[in-house]
Amino acid sequence: MPRLKSAADLEKLRQEILSRINGKRIISVTNGTDGRTRGSKEVVQALIQEIESQGLKEKVQLRSTGCHGFCETEPAALIFPEEICYVGLKPEDVPEIVSETLSEGKVIERLLYQYPATGQNIAKESEIPFYQPQSRIVLGNNRFVDMESIEDYIALGGYSALAKVLSEMSSEEVIDIVRGSNLRGRGGAGFTAGVKWDTTHNAPGDEKYVIVNADEGDPGAYMDRSLLEGNPHSVLEGLIIGAYAIGSHQGYVYVRQEYPLAVENVSIALKQMREYGLVGENILGSGFDFNITVHRGAGAFVSGESSALMASIEGRVGEPRPKYIRTAVSGIREKPSNLNNVETWANVPLILNKGDDWFSKIGTEGSKGTKIFSLVGKVNNTGLVEVPMGMTLREIIYKIGGGIPGGKKFKAVQTGGPSGGVIPESLLDLHVDFDELSRAGSMMGSGGMIVMDEDTCMVDVAKYFVDFLCFESCGKCIPCREGLYQMRVILNRICQGEGMEVDIELLTVLGEMMRECSLCALGQTASNPVLSSIKYFRDEYEAHIAEKRCPACVCKPLTTYYIDPEKCMACMICLRSCPVEAISGGKGEMHVINQEKCTKCGTCFEMCPDRFSAVVKISGREAPAPLKTPAG
Amino acid sequence: MRRTDKGKTTNRTDKKTEYSETVSSESEIQVAEATPSEIAADVNININGKNVKAKSGMTVLEAARSADIFIPALCYHEELSSYGACRLCMVEIVSGRRSRLVASCLYPVEEGLEVQTESERVVKHRKVILELILTRWPWVDKNLLERYDVQESRFVENTNFCILCGLCVRYCNEVKKANVLGYIGRGTERQIVIYAEEALKVCPTCDGGAMGCRSVCPTGIIPNEFAQTGPRFGKKVPLAYPARAYEENNVRDVLYMVGDWRMPWVQKSHTERK
Numbered sequence: 001m002p003r004l005k006s007a008a009d010l011e012k013l014r015q016e017i018l019s020r021i022n023g024k025r026i027i028s029v030t031n032g033t034d035g036r037t038r039g040s041k042e043v044v045q046a047l048i049q050e051i052e053s054q055g056l057k058e059k060v061q062l063r064s065t066g067c068h069g070f071c072e073t074e075p076a077a078l079i080f081p082e083e084i085c086y087v088g089l090k091p092e093d094v095p096e097i098v099s100e101t102l103s104e105g106k107v108i109e110r111l112l113y114q115y116p117a118t119g120q121n122i123a124k125e126s127e128i129p130f131y132q133p134q135s136r137i138v139l140g141n142n143r144f145v146d147m148e149s150i151e152d153y154i155a156l157g158g159y160s161a162l163a164k165v166l167s168e169m170s171s172e173e174v175i176d177i178v179r180g181s182n183l184r185g186r187g188g189a190g191f192t193a194g195v196k197w198d199t200t201h202n203a204p205g206d207e208k209y210v211i212v213n214a215d216e217g218d219p220g221a222y223m224d225r226s227l228l229e230g231n232p233h234s235v236l237e238g239l240i241i242g243a244y245a246i247g248s249h250q251g252y253v254y255v256r257q258e259y260p261l262a263v264e265n266v267s268i269a270l271k272q273m274r275e276y277g278l279v280g281e282n283i284l285g286s287g288f289d290f291n292i293t294v295h296r297g298a299g300a301f302v303s304g305e306s307s308a309l310m311a312s313i314e315g316r317v318g319e320p321r322p323k324y325i326r327t328a329v330s331g332i333r334e335k336p337s338n339l340n341n342v343e344t345w346a347n348v349p350l351i352l353n354k355g356d357d358w359f360s361k362i363g364t365e366g367s368k369g370t371k372i373f374s375l376v377g378k379v380n381n382t383g384l385v386e387v388p389m390g391m392t393l394r395e396i397i398y399k400i401g402g403g404i405p406g407g408k409k410f411k412a413v414q415t416g417g418p419s420g421g422v423i424p425e426s427l428l429d430l431h432v433d434f435d436e437l438s439r440a441g442s443m444m445g446s447g448g449m450i451v452m453d454e455d456t457c458m459v460d461v462a463k464y465f466v467d468f469l470c471f472e473s474c475g476k477c478i479p480c481r482e483g484l485y486q487m488r489v490i491l492n493r494i495c496q497g498e499g500m501e502v503d504i505e506l507l508t509v510l511g512e513m514m515r516e517c518s519l520c521a522l523g524q525t526a527s528n529p530v531l532s533s534i535k536y537f538r539d540e541y542e543a544h545i546a547e548k549r550c551p552a553c554v555c556k557p558l559t560t561y562y563i564d565p566e567k568c569m570a571c572m573i574c575l576r577s578c579p580v581e582a583i584s585g586g587k588g589e590m591h592v593i594n595q596e597k598c599t600k601c602g603t604c605f606e607m608c609p610d611r612f613s614a615v616v617k618i619s620g621r622e623a624p625a626p627l628k629t630p631a632g
Numbered sequence: 633m634r635r636t637d638k639g640k641t642t643n644r645t646d647k648k649t650e651y652s653e654t655v656s657s658e659s660e661i662q663v664a665e666a667t668p669s670e671i672a673a674d675v676n677i678n679i680n681g682k683n684v685k686a687k688s689g690m691t692v693l694e695a696a697r698s699a700d701i702f703i704p705a706l707c708y709h710e711e712l713s714s715y716g717a718c719r720l721c722m723v724e725i726v727s728g729r730r731s732r733l734v735a736s737c738l739y740p741v742e743e744g745l746e747v748q749t750e751s752e753r754v755v756k757h758r759k760v761i762l763e764l765i766l767t768r769w770p771w772v773d774k775n776l777l778e779r780y781d782v783q784e785s786r787f788v789e790n791t792n793f794c795i796l797c798g799l800c801v802r803y804c805n806e807v808k809k810a811n812v813l814g815y816i817g818r819g820t821e822r823q824i825v826i827y828a829e830e831a832l833k834v835c836p837t838c839d840g841g842a843m844g845c846r847s848v849c850p851t852g853i854i855p856n857e858f859a860q861t862g863p864r865f866g867k868k869v870p871l872a873y874p875a876r877a878y879e880e881n882n883v884r885d886v887l888y889m890v891g892d893w894r895m896p897w898v899q900k901s902h903t904e905r906k
Contacts, residue, residue, distance in 0.1 A: 300818065317815070322716045322738045475796070475815075475822030477717045482764040485820045486787045506786060513760040516733045516753070517719045 003277030005285040007163035010154070017155045024061045025102055026080040028143050029089075031064040032229045033261050034222075039090070040075035046094040051102070060102050063146040066230015069139060070130050071383040073113060078125055078143055085125035086111040116380070116402070133399050135362070136386045138346050139223070139372050142230035147265050150272040153233040159278060161352035165241050166286035174245035175201060178348065180356035182368045187213055187304075187341030188419065188445045189521065190367070190434035193348075196338060199328040200246045203336035208248040211332075211339040212239055214255040214262065215309060217301035218417025219468060221448035223372040223384050224342040228255065228262040231346070232269040236292065238348030240279065243290050246338050251292040254309050257299055266294055301418075301472035305520050306339045307331070308474065319474045320520035341446065343372060363389035367433035371444070377414075377451035380405050385449075387432075394428040397451055408453040412536070416445025418465045418472075419525035421532025422458065441532040443525065457554035458537040459544055463491040465529040473522060480523030483514040487530060495555040499545035504534060549620025556600045562623040563591050563604070567614035574604035574615060595623060677745040692736035692747055693721055703749050704758070704776055706765070706850050707797035708737045712806055715798050719761055724748040733757070755780060763787055769795050769851050793851050794824055800845035808844060810834045 004010050029047065031040045044064050051060050068076060073087035079101055086097065086108070093111060100106045112121040113128050122128050125143075145152040153159070165174055179194025200208060212235055216224040228235060239251050255262055270292055273279040281289045295313050302308050303318035310332045312318035331337025347369060351359045360368045367389040373396065375385045380402030387396060393413060397403070404410050412422040415432075421442035423430065430436050434444050452461065466487050475481045487510055490503050511527030511534075518524045534541060543549045550558040563574070563583075568591050575583040575591055582597035583604060591614075593604070608615040675686045679701050686695035691714065696703050705721040708714060714737040721736045726746040733754065736747070748754065759780045766772055766785040777783075796815075801824065804813040812834050816825040838844055 302818075322735060324734065324739050470820045471818065473819040475817065475819045476715075476798075477719055478761055478764055478795070479719050481796070481820055481822065482767065482790070485790060486764065486767070488820075489788050502786070509760055513757045517722050517757050517761065519716055519719070519735070 003275075005277070007160075007167045007284060010159055010163050010284065014154050014157070014160075017151050021061055021155065024059060025105075026061045026063060027097075027102060028063040028065045028068075028078040028080070028146075030066070030068050030074045030076050031147065032066040032074075032226055033259070034067050034071045034226075035074040035076075036261075038074050042091045043075045043077075043089045043094060046091040047098070050094050050098040054098050054103065056098065056103055060098075063144075063149070063152065065145065066142040066147050067226040067384060068125075068143050069134070069136065069384045069386070070128070070381065072381065073383075082107075083124050083126065085113060085123070085128065087113045129402070130381045130383065130400055133391070133395060134386050135370055135388055137350060137362075137370055138234070138343065139227065139230075139384060139386045141234060142226065145231055145233070147230055147232075147261075148268050150233060150269065150276060153231070157353065158233055158349070159237055161349040162237050162240055162278070163284055165244055165352055166284050166288055171201065171245045171247060174241060174352070177356045178245070178351060181351045181359040182356075183344065183347055183351060183359065184367055184434060185341055186343035186347075186371065186446065188416065188443065190444060193340060193344055196328050196340070197242060197246055199326065200248075200336045200338040203329045205335055206247070207250075207333075207335045208246055209332045209335060209337040210239055210243045210246060210248045210251045211309070211313070211337060212236075212251070212253040212255075212342055212345055213304060213306070213309060213339050214253060214259070214342045215297045215300075215304040216256065216259075216342075216446055217304050217472070218419075218446055218448045220376045220450050221374045221417055221446050223374050223447055225259050225262050226384055227342050227346055227372070228259070229265050232262075232266045233273075234346045234349060235342050236266070236269060236273065236279070236345075238345035239292065240283065240290055241348050241352060242338065242340070242345065244288055246336075248338070249289050249291065251290065252313055252332075253292060253294045254297055254303075254313060255294060257296045263294065263296060270294065300474075301468075302474045302520075302522055305522055307520070309339065310337055317474075319476050320522070322519055343447075364431060364433045366435045371432070371447055373432075373447045373449045375401050375449050375451070377449075378404055378408065378453040378456070379451040389433040390431045392429050392431055393423065396432065396449070397428070401451065404451070404453050406453075408455065410451070411454050411456055412452045412458065412461075414442075414450040414452065414461065414529070415448065416443040416525075416528070417448045418469050419443055419522070419528055420445045420448070421528040422452075422461065422536060423532075424536040426536075441535055442528065455552055455554070457495075457550050457552040458533045458540045459491060459494055459550075460552075460554045462530045462533045463488070463495055466491055466526075469522070469526045473526070477517075477519040477523060479514045479517040480519065480526060483510045483518075483523070484526060486510055487527070491530070494541065494544045495550075495557070497544070497548045497555070497558045499541075501545060503545060504538070504541050507531075507534060543620070547620050551619070553617035553619045555619075559600060559617050559619045560595060560623045561593055561598060561600060561602070561605060562616055562618050563593055564614050564616055565590055567612055569612050569614070571609070571612070573609065574607050577603050577607045579603060593623070675741045675743050675745075677741050677743075677747060679747045680749055686741045688741065690741050692723060692725075692734070692739045692741055692745070695741050696736065696747070696749060701749060703736055704779075705737055706795065707799060709799055709802075709848055712799065712802040712848070714738045715802065718765070718795070718797055720758060720765075722754060722757060722761075724751045724754050765795055767791070769793055771851075795851055796822060796824065797850060799848040799850065800824065803845050803848045808834075808838060810838065813845065 029044050031044050047062055051057055075089045077086045077089055082105060084107055096108055100108055107123055109121055112123055114121055115129060125131060144156050175194055175197050178197060183193045184190040185193055214224050214228050243251055253266055279290060279292055283290060297303050300318045303312045305320045306327050307323055308318040308320040310327060313332055327337050329336055363369050370386050370388050372384055372386045376382050379397060385400050410425055412424050414420060414422050415437060423440055423442055427440055430440060437444050466484060470484045470488050473480050473484055490507055493499055494503055507530055511531040514527045515524055540551055543551050548558055553559045570585060570588050570590055572587055575585055580597055580599050582594045583591050584594060585591035605615045675688050677684050677686055677695060679696050684695050684699040693703055703721050707718040716735040716738045722733045723736045724731055725734055759782055762780055762782045763785040767787045767790045801813045804810050812827055812830045814825055815822055817823050
């Protein structure tokens with residue numbers, strides 16, 4: 001492939017690619033990390049062989065794409081132009097797909113998505129209730145591009161924003177458009193990208209850096225991974241545009257080593273870009289030089305903090321430094337460095353192509369555009385959700401997420417990972433954007449959204465996040481390191497039933513001190529899960545401390561297992577499965593748990609058939625004495 | 633000016649060659665040097681209602697100390713780079729519309745800055761931080777505790793004497809350029825380590841055997857003999873061994889083998905405690 005020397009060359013190439021795929025049937029199979037855990041690699045392999053053996057190679061194009069969003073239905077396939085969506089594929093389904101749909105365009109009913117509420121089969125992807133309320137302007141492109149194909153991206157109009165910027169616009173004009181769009185950083189704090197770019201642009205010095213932050217570490221969040229895996233070119237195009245605007249000639253992609261596919265796909269993308277002359281010297285004949293290096297992070301959550309990330313790129317320990325002088329002025333090697341999240345960069349080409357007016361029409365007053373959330377936890381439909389800013393939590397959880405499984409009651413939703421907080425049912429109509437979430441004591445974070453049902457203990461949740469942070473804090477400053485240690489001690493004793501009356505006050509005092517005195521954003525937000533759960537679920541803390549009762553029956557030391565004699569059918573299932581033989585009884589003889597022997601592993605609770613539900617969890621009171629003394 | 637890490641800038645000069653492909657050498661020189669007029673400029677700031685003249689490039693802590701205004705700090709030392717870890721030196725500043733807490737050992741002075749070193753907000757948090765330090769190191773300066781009305785810590789004891797202020801590490805790296813000390817572990821597991829092989833070579837000769845790092849340690853937990861001869865307790869000697877006492881047994885070991893303490897009262901209090 002000869003290097004592209006101008007915007008016209010790029011357009012010529014695009015027309016050529018389009019004419020090549022014109023009239024072909026296209027099948028996009030999800031083959032990202034989430035798909036692969038469900039065997040999508042085998043499906044893709046089978047498709048390649050089957051298309052070959054049925055002689056459809058000229059008529060069909062196979063795309064192995066990143067995640068489309070609805071992760072739990074993967075491996076899924078999307079067939080264009082009909083837009084037929086098949087879900088939950090297995091290699092056995094492949095011959096039929098090829099012979100029926102790919103060659104004849106017929107729909108295979110049994111592979112379609114079945115909507116649980118009505119039992120109806122839905123053929124078109126856009127009609128699936130999970131996708132319907134979404135507007136997938138960023139993530140949606142994952143459907144149209146093969147993870148390893150630059151041609152697919154160019155066919156989609158990729159790099160046209162870059163070509164436009166390099167040939168027609170000055171760096172100030174680019175910054176003006178980005179600032180005009182009011183794009184806010186998708187990494188968590190929500191700082192306006194245009195202002196940050198401007199600061200870096202105006203900072204003295206010629207040596208400047210631009211960085212993609214793909215060190216996504218929040219438990220339960222994976223939108224950056226899916227974007228970087230599925231459509232790396234969109235992120236890299238944004239990066240080059242940013243570099244041009246800022247005046248940088250060296251960029252970094254800081255990606256977690258734990259994301260091997262993302263690392264691989266970005267590296268492939270960079271190789272292709274070099275071949276096409278989209279990175280390196282004299283990009284598209286404009287005279288602008290820019291290099292990109294992929295830097296793999298060594299697995300530290302704190303390295304997602306900008307100054308720690310830059311220290312890590314320099315080869316030092318990933319530890320934050322105080323940012324009284326911003327990294328935009330003094331970052332990597334004390335040179336001005338502009339860092340943005342994967343999703344922020346991916347938004348940039350869209351804004352440049354469609355204009356800042358188009359972008360600022362989406363979203364709310366203070367937060368523009370869309371945001372990708374990873375909707376996980378106790379919700380029917382889990383996956384990546386891209387919605388305009390300002391959609392209510394209720395819509396996201398009930399309309400897109402399909403509500404809570406098993407008819408359970410919704411309790412809370414945790415947004416923003418370990419830095420965020422919990423939001424109770426009373427705030428479900430909150431319009432999700434940067435400001436509303438922080439007003440509720442939580443934060444946007446990178447977009448994790450963990451839904452919890454009535455079986456969740458909020459003290460236990462706070463304890464989980466504090467445990468996570470105890471390990472992931474860098475340990476440099478006292479408020480964060482010692483504060484988290486003490487919080488863990490206090491939360492542990494509350495969950496053990498040894499909580500003291502002062503504990504809630506101690507947690508609050510510690511939390512407030514950490515919020516104001518910690519060195520970096522990790523410490524400043526580390527107390528959010530604790531403070532927000534105290535704010536909204538104080539009664540649960542009090543029940544743990546005063547009544548020694550865990551309302552959700554999660555904290556093991558406060559919970560006892562008990563077999564309801566009225567419901568027990570003496571079926572022997574729990575009796576046989578008990579690992580410590582604490583259950584006595586026999587065939588036709590009532591089962592009784594010997595509380596002294598019981599280790600509270602919960603096996604009997606899991607094993608008791610749903611139709612009996614005889615094993616129950618009790619907290620806050622003694623298990624009732626058995627009706628009769630069990631034999632033996 | 634102490635904000636820039638002198639030790640590191642020297643290291644960086646040889647690193648730069650790696651990246652110089654993309655950058656012209658002229659530009660680097662422009663960035664590296666600040667104009668002399670900037671350094672000499674006088675800045676007027678206001679600390680606790682008192683006008684203080686400071687030099688541009690100074691930190692708030694330096695300015696306050698030059699005007700005899702007390703700000704407590706444990707991880708700060710005049711000869712070393714600021715680290716900002718103990719957070720005792722947090723002060724409230726009014727900058728523009730809002731007031732916020734900043735670490736005075738790192739925050740650079742700026743014209744018209746208003747600083748409160750003992751505001752209600754500051755004192756409230758400083759008290760909690762002192763309590764946290766007390767959980768690790770039971771012998772915090774009594775005057776300091778009295779000043780902030782801390783009788784005892786409300787939190788559980790986590791005694792391991794070292795408060796991880798990092799003064800010894802910075803002293804070893806910046807003043808001695810020996811790099812014998814460093815950190816290991818993350819979060820609540822963070823510890824100071826001594827690189828044993830280097831320590832055996834360097835420590836016995838350092839300051840004529842008196843070891844400079846001991847002179848900066850606020851807790852006095854760096855044992856003398858220990859660092860001079862290298863780690864010798866325990867049967868296996870790993871390459872990186874904690875130089876500090878980090879758990880109850882280890883504390884006893886360290887105290888047992890160490891005869892010469894810089895602060896005799898430390899040993900005394902420890903025996904009393906037993």
